[in-house]
Amino acid sequence: NSHPVTDSKTGASFPSLLGDSQKLCGIGLRKKSILGLKNIDVYAFGVYADDNDIKKFLAEKYGKFSASELKGNKEFNEDLVENDICMTVRLQIVYSKLSIRSVRSAFEESVGSRLQKFGGSDNKELLQRFTSQFKDEYKIPRGSVIHLSRERGHVLRTSIDGKEVGSIQSKLLCRSILDLYIGEEPFDKKAKEDVELNLASYLQK
Numbered sequence: 522n523s524h525p526v527t528d529s530k531t532g533a534s535f536p537s538l539l540g541d542s543q544k545l546c547g548i549g550l551r552k553k554s555i556l557g558l559k560n561i562d563v564y565a566f567g568v569y570a571d572d573n574d575i576k577k578f579l580a581e582k583y584g585k586f587s588a589s590e591l592k593g594n595k596e597f598n599e600d601l602v603e604n605d606i607c608m609t610v611r612l613q614i615v616y617s618k619l620s621i622r623s624v625r626s627a628f629e630e631s632v633g634s635r636l637q638k639f640g641g642s643d644n645k646e647l648l649q650r651f652t653s654q655f656k657d658e659y660k661i662p663r664g665s666v667i668h669l670s671r672e673r674g675h676v677l678r679t680s681i682d683g684k685e686v687g688s689i690q691s692k693l694l695c696r697s698i699l700d701l702y703i704g705e706e707p708f709d710k711k712a713k714e715d716v717e718l719n720l721a722s723y724l725q726k
């Protein structure tokens with residue numbers, strides 16, 4: 522019933538609804554600095570959360586909060602990440618020269634630091650099992666769409682252009698991935714704020 526949201530800088534467009542019930546909560550941009558010299562736009566992303574789940578898990582506790590009370594509210598964020606709420610981060614690649622090798626190494630850096638933060642020392646193996654899913658023959662040209670979905674039971678399912686590439690049951694991994702987008706040091710602060718504001722408004726409906 523509503524229009525897609527388009528990122529003005531990259532032109533990437535995000536449907537307002539994924540599937541039957543995942544609503545778009547915010548969009549943002551993942552940048553990466555190369556050798557400290559320049560920033561490249563790697564992908565645009567949209568964060569989606571299941572409308573029924575957010576009501577089921579969050580409405581009772583937060584339904585009466587205003588948007589400004591939820592903004593930056595650590596407990597709310599914790600509850601969003603901890604509960605079994607189906608969510609998807611949809612990535613739309615904008616960088617045209619992305620190699621699987623650089624995806625793997627960026628992943629080990631960004632997700633690796635979160636696995637360490639939330640899981641402690643020994644997550645090398647988990648990380649390598651996950652990045653070994655990234656086969657060299659995959660192609661991710663500009664315009665590719667990657668879904669990172671947290672499904673029921675903290676299963677992380679990954680697809681590229683609609684083709685499933687892997688699925689892993691790990692609460693720690695789900696949490697670490699979501700933290701990149703809506704955690705304490707998100708890739709795009711504005712996107713995180715939008716997610717909080719929109720969730721607040723969905724909770725009041």
Ligand code: DAO
Nearest residue numbers: 553555563618623624627628
């Ligand atoms: O070509 O070396 C280079 C720079 C590319 C940086 C790529 C960053 C990759 C970020 C992860 C993308 C995940 C889909």
Ligand code: DAO
Nearest residue numbers: 551624627628631655656659
């Ligand atoms: O931006 O640093 C980051 C992490 C993004 C997670 C990207 C996961 C990509 C998984 C699919 C790769 C398939 C080749």
Ligand code: DAO
Nearest residue numbers: 647650651689690691692693
């Ligand atoms: O949730 O605390 C945790 C850690 C669970 C580790 C599960 C690792 C599963 C890796 C499977 C890789 C399949 C490609």
